[in-house]
Amino acid sequence: SIAVLGTEQEKEESPILESSQRVFDLRGKFTLGQLAAFIAGTDLFISNDTGPMHIAAALKTPVIAVFDKNVSDPKRWGPYGEGNTVITGVLEDISVDKILETFTKTFGKLSQSYSG
Secondary structure (H helix, E strand, O other): OEEEOOOHHHHHHOOOOOOEOOEEEOOOOOOHHHHHHHHHOOOOEEEEOOHHHHHHHHOOOOEEEEEEOOOOOHHHHOOOOOOOEEEEEOHHHOOHHHHHHHHHHHHOOOOOOOOO
């Protein structure tokens, strides 16, 4: 399953284009403490350079972090720790396929339940 996290404002600004039984829109649903508890229960956290990304890294949840090379430097801003992977580039040029490729290289092949 995929959980989309963010603020209530982000939910209003960019609705999820396609709903699915495996996609859950949880934007605006959590307090900070609830968000940390939710992240602690995940197997993987994919995020841009955000506070929740740092929470995931601190909780030792594996992170795939997407950094816009024109905005921030992952060498300075993390995520720190083992099991984390960084994708750097111009944000508009980083595709979902690139993130999926990084996942596959880092964590192995997707199971049948997630592919297709």
